[in-house]
Amino acid sequence: MGAIYVLWLRELKRYARSRVQVVASLGQPLLYLIALGYGLSPVFRRGGEGNYLEFVAPGVIAMTVLFSSLFSGIQLIWDRQFGFLKETLVAPVPRLHIMIGRTCGAASTALIQGLLVAAVAVVAGFRPAAASGLPLAFAFLALIAVVFTAVGTTVGSTLRDMQGFQMVMNLLVMPIFFLSSALFPLDHLPGFLVVLTRIDPLTYGVDGLRGALIARGHFSAVLDLAVMGVLAVALTALGAWRFARIEV
């Protein structure tokens, strides 16, 4: 247990020390909120769907967590290249604990990043419908973080070099984001998009988040929670299995 804690703490320390990157990484979500939230709002309103900023803010917050947690896998490759991974793997600690500590750390930083963007969204004019939904919203953000950190760990344990990792991630991240419910409502979609959005895990994360924040979920919160919960467990198990097979 001690190992999980110290490895978690390590990720947080490193995150806290990269303030410049943290601030810089808020730029893109801010742009999405302003350009999409305000730019598309008139059209969205004319379509009878209400305030687009309100609709898209949960999607942008989820996007931040998605990017941050997926790309956390690069830290694994980095640690392997620079040798620190060996130091942890030779310690008298089960590998599973090492993996869990790293995952918790990476997921926590992704979550913090999401909360920062949530704060930015509030500054930009976003207001959650009711404070009572916030704990559930937090739970959905945490689930998104765990699910995609596990994907990052799986890919990072499997590939050795950074270029390969970047390539796979770029292949994954854009479809996951754009083919989810982050940017558009799930009703009245053409058939193929109905299929694509429903096989995208992020759809359920964003939907749950939106339900909790502005009471506009498409599915029930229970379904969203169930899908994300099962995925979190299954993908973390997959990540642990890949991590156990790393040779340094």
Added chain:
Amino acid sequence: MIDVQNLTRKFGEFVAVHDISFQVERGEIFAFLGPNGAGKTTTIKILTTLLPPTSGQVRIDGLDPTREPTAVRQRIGIVFQDPSLDQNLSAWENLDLHGALYHVPRKVRRERMQRLLELFGLWERRDELVKQYSGGMMRRLEIARGLLHTPRILFLDEPTLGLDPQSRNQLWTHVKQLNQDEGVTVFLTTHYMDEADRVAGRIAVIDHGRIVSLGTSAELKAQTGSATLEEAFLALTGTAIREEVADASDQMRRAARAWRGR
């Protein structure tokens, strides 16, 4: 303490370690000497649970590293040949993390950390991030870290590479002391013959994955009719220079360093 029988490790078709056997007794200081690419690091990785053998039998204090890795890891300490510090943590944090991973109680940990940092001349700069350190300081920190918990077997893979004579002297004095006072078994590799001569009880000369000779320094000299260990080593392994093959991760490391401008 270490028992290796017919150990072989292949990477694809390439045989890095070829059917080697040797024993290291409890409390012994044992050295592996060999040119670059001889298979020293590969052997250490197998003994320290980081790599499974292709065939052969390994016992560390009676335990099989592939079957009981955690129990083996509880008994060993290692200073890696390659860097393995977290450069974005301070020296203090690196040591503290290590101590926590090895279950060294907090109070004992603090005391030993201070003693080792002082011993290796890093105490004043303990709170600086490791990436600000020079190569020699990083190396000293790696060594201090390897000595932080008291292992029963200490593996040192070319520990003195890039160290000044003062630090080298500190290291070997300290290692000999650990060996004498606490009975720590030491398994080391080095390119410096004088070091092996000075600290090691027995020496195995390894080349192209095979042990070509094993004995005390005096025995190796007698066997080859040489006056010094260096001559004996050259007589056993030839004078041809071995290519240092940079693998993918070395290249990546170099590229990353260049990219970060240091």
